[in-house]
Amino acid sequence: MHLSSDEVVFWQRGFVTINLTLVTTWGLMLLMVGAAAWGTRHLKTGLHPARWQCALEIIVSGINTQIEQVGLPQPARYIGFIGTLFLFIALANFGIVLPYYQAPTGSLSTTVALALAVFIAVPAFSISQMGLRHYLKTYVQPTFIMLPFNLITDASRTLALAVRLFGNIMSGGLIVAILLSIAPLFFPVLMSLLGLLTGMVQAYIFAILATVYIAAAVTKTPADQPAPTAE
Amino acid sequence: MDSITTIAMISIIMAGFTTSIGIITPALSEGKAVAAAMSALAQQPDASSTITRTLFVGLAMIESTAIYCFVVSMILIFANPFWNHVIAAHK
Numbered sequence A: 001m002h003l004s005s006d007e008v009v010f011w012q013r014g015f016v017t018i019n020l021t022l023v024t025t026w027g028l029m030l031l032m033v034g035a036a037a038w039g040t041r042h043l044k045t046g047l048h049p050a051r052w053q054c055a056l057e058i059i060v061s062g063i064n065t066q067i068e069q070v071g072l073p074q075p076a077r078y079i080g081f082i083g084t085l086f087l088f089i090a091l092a093n094f095g096i097v098l099p100y101y102q103a104p105t106g107s108l109s110t111t112v113a114l115a116l117a118v119f120i121a122v123p124a125f126s127i128s129q130m131g132l133r134h135y136l137k138t139y140v141q142p143t144f145i146m147l148p149f150n151l152i153t154d155a156s157r158t159l160a161l162a163v164r165l166f167g168n169i170m171s172g173g174l175i176v177a178i179l180l181s182i183a184p185l186f187f188p189v190l191m192s193l194l195g196l197l198t199g200m201v202q203a204y205i206f207a208i209l210a211t212v213y214i215a216a217a218v219t220k221t222p223a224d225q226p227a228p229t230a231e
Numbered sequence B: 001m002d003s004i005t006t007i008a009m010i011s012i013i014m015a016g017f018t019t020s021i022g023i024i025t026p027a028l029s030e031g032k033a034v035a036a037a038m039s040a041l042a043q044q045p046d047a048s049s050t051i052t053r054t055l056f057v058g059l060a061m062i063e064s065t066a067i068y069c070f071v072v073s074m075i076l077i078f079a080n081p082f083w084n085h086v087i088a089a090h091k
Helices: A020-039 A051-070 A079-097 A108-130 A132-140 A144-182 A187-219 B003-043 B045-078 B081-090
Strands: A009-013 A016-019
Touching (some): A009 A020, A020 A079, A051 B045, A079 A144, A108 A144, A108 A187, A132 A144, A144 B045, A187 B045, B003 B045, B003 B081
Antiparallel strands (some): A009 A016
């Protein structure tokens, strides 16, 4: 029994390691890119678009609505990042319906990478929206005493994002593996269904937390300046 | 008792305690949060999407404390650093 898919190593030279997590991640990425390219080949504007186009439009507009409701008025700017996060995590967690599949989100390296992406994206969006000086100013609000606490907030929420996703998916896989060895007929199936639900909820939560952090960073204004008007 | 037995015993006992104690408070607080969200939904059904989203985000925050406890107990059982050290010293 493997605690994480990092332990299944296919190829190793020096510090470069190709393990199951990497292979699964790249497989998922190829699948998503291929499906998106195939689905958007013949886009139509008429009344009867293809089924694929309908499905993609539902997904895109649904994510757009969610981003808008959190408080980002221009979702088109953020959907590339947030939508990708959501779709990747959701697909990675959904894959547990396949036999011999180990979710790459059940490995701490993948989830730390995703959390670091959020950690970098939040200041990137904030700086591109408001400028570097304005962004740095938000760290010393309301007084400069809060500077270390604001820094701790950034670090701890990145850690929390990574450990939450890892813990949920890893525990789901572990519980199914343990149950398979003691009650191998019906009960593991039920726990897999619960794992599917948890996986979808975790994908939603990861994406919505990233959106909330970005929205907080983009709309946060120092006390001595008026709030930026919606463009 | 040799040191491997002691470390194994204490690790397993502490893993059980970590999980059980660490799950009590998140369970209570999640129950409180859901109850508050339910009464808010009953009073203002129009704001259901906002309440539900905030509830999910808050539940995720609460739940992560339980997940931390779970991860710590998993480390105690499967990746105990003291255990690995003692086993490596015995070889």
